[in-house]
Amino acid sequence: MSHFDVIVLGSGPGGYVTAIRASQLGLKTAIVEKESLGGVCLNWGCIPTKALLKSAQVFDYLKHASDYGLTVGEYGHDFNAVVGRSRGVADGMSKGVQFLMKKNKIEVIMGYGTLKAGKKVMVNQADGTQAEYSADNIIVATGARSRQLHSLPQDGKKVIGYREAMTLEEQPKKMIVVGSGAIGIEFAYFYNAMGTEVTVVEYMPQIVPVEDVEVSKQLERTFKKSGIKIKTSSEVTQVDTSGEGVRATVKSDKGEEILEADILLSAVGIKSNIENIGLEDVGIIVDRDKIQVDEFYQTNIPGYYAIGDVTPGPALAHVASAEGILCVEKIAGMKVEPLDYGNIPGCTYCMPEIASVGLTEAKAKEAGYDIKVGKFPFSASGKAKASGNSDGFVKVIFDAKYGEWLGCHMIGAGVTDMIAEAVVARKLETTGHEILKAVHPHPTMSEAVMEAVADAYDEVIHL
Template structure:
């Protein structure tokens, strides 16, 4: 018979929930996790991990198509869409089983079913047969995540109008696809489908794609995507999707007027919305503002003993943010004295090809904040390693405060830049100056040298430009 009383119950087992549970267990707290679907949540099963597997397949296909550039002859390669989807699901399933192993290893009880928070520090769990069991805990952490946002003009039917989840398990590859929204989800899927031969149109309401990135990164990605054969439409709104025929007729409004695009499938990639419904928040009296749960810097809600982390609270909806929040939350619960999370030093990564990675201020935002700037940029076309790898697209751009040399922001577009950004996050945490970064010897030949060179460019000391 399993226990019904715990020190901590975590509702949701995504990268916020399972990480919080493991840290709680490490700190000696008796812990349980409630999960209604697959362990690992959206990230492991339907988000971060399986999409990266699909993107890798597309990248390998592109390598093969450009094998001649590397002195290799390959005859008539074909993209096996079903095989790519199967590999992606296999990777996700393996990762989910890994979470199960970690929870068992850390003696965390798994409560499978739909969790609802109740007054009096209780959680009711309804299993798949409809049986309800009530558990209690001194501390309850809500980590129920988010789902695809549905736009009024684009009703998702999971057949012709799909969200990200269906986009990675379509039965067959569409000939033509319209992607609505050009944030990380939109541009990643646009790259994947275009790389394997689908005709892709990206529609973005804002005046540039990846609108949260630095303007120079947006411009570079648009140029590369157009060169790859994609149709990019910015400052454009989808007003209607007609699915009555064999395909879809997408009506868009541009500055020049209305036009119609024919396609097989529309992918709605207009961000996410928090899972705050049907979780019992109203019964407990937990305050929700603008669709997100209100919390303090240590993730306490307005009700004692109830906490929230991850995509259900304000802030960037990113897996690594949820994990960091979960750790800080349980360390505070355990009586430790953790440092609050610095939300201005959170890296953002987009895994299209070329990759995009950034942290801190964009040039525009730094100017708005009143800083006088020194900006350094180093293109990968001047990098020996990038040239040798056949990956000379993109650049590293660093933004410094002219007065004190503080590194205000970094913006990268190019091969493997999602691996380079952690250096910047670390040196910003350590309050490193531009001069210190220039004098940090980087190995040659590597892509990472571009970081040192961009810092040198900001101070007119660049060698290789």
């Protein structure tokens, strides 16, 4: 039986990053994966969806070429080629992880792993054989999948999850998207841009419900302008797939209505992959679908750890990676600080993009802060105007007493690449005045951050 210092179960952005960091720290490491290296993120999530969204964005540009003084002859889109490009990008990324595993001398065990007592992992290997491996430390990074609701049973054909939404053989004429978190919103944007008639159904009073309410309102305005129908405070209570397409019963304050479509995408959240991996045999405590861990990701059983979507933190790729790195650094005896979950950025890659970190205005008030709020619209930004993307704004929230940067919320073109400024500044405990005195380049979208801060402190020049 092979023995390792660390065995990682799952090779998503939590698992493979953890394995690489463990190897860098001199630990003999193995990783167990049942499907494709890179997990959902690289194969069925973050990466291939960005490829789809890029195709939609380029198609959008073609439609509006005349706005830029350009003349485009005939153009159209080949839905299967768009999906094919996305799959190609995903495959390339997965091969990249294979290379990283070799480079870092990590043993890759392809198969389904189950935890055993005594710090062992039993693997039903891809070749049909079974093998047992042991380790001083076992890290569970098995991620999550699309959550199924009783009222929305997924059949993979007419009622689908995100996975099928990425590889449909033909483009639907009409689609209902249930749930308006990042996954639902990104697919709503993609299919609408491609010419599908899209209706978004959201249970909460606003779409992208975790975002600042002003961001939600702006996205709703932009989406409605591009022809997406939005139904908030609404719930799908029943789905009938017996006919040609899907008939969904939607209940709201206004009563009940029937929506008809070819496809219904259920994007109502995720379910942790914690069944049938041996947690019960080992005695690891699970509560509300999440493995319970301490601040350095150890479970209640010494030697067994868990990171990423199977634990209570935000289910985001960058969080899983950060948790895994911290977890193995602690195992290796390094002096590490627990992760600050109040400073995790969230991004949604529709057009306009959304990016945010820290407290919303409502949450800051709820927490009892006396606040200064600044806002700068991209309609007043030279770069945004010149690039033809003037929808959206940057909004900043500061504590009036000490100048602490409490939150930053952006909606606009390319803002997912801008939010890191706020994340780093908050990590360094920067005040608003320091952001104001840090000279931002002109003309850029990033100037809007400085301008929004100036607005908060009544020093705004360009409004």
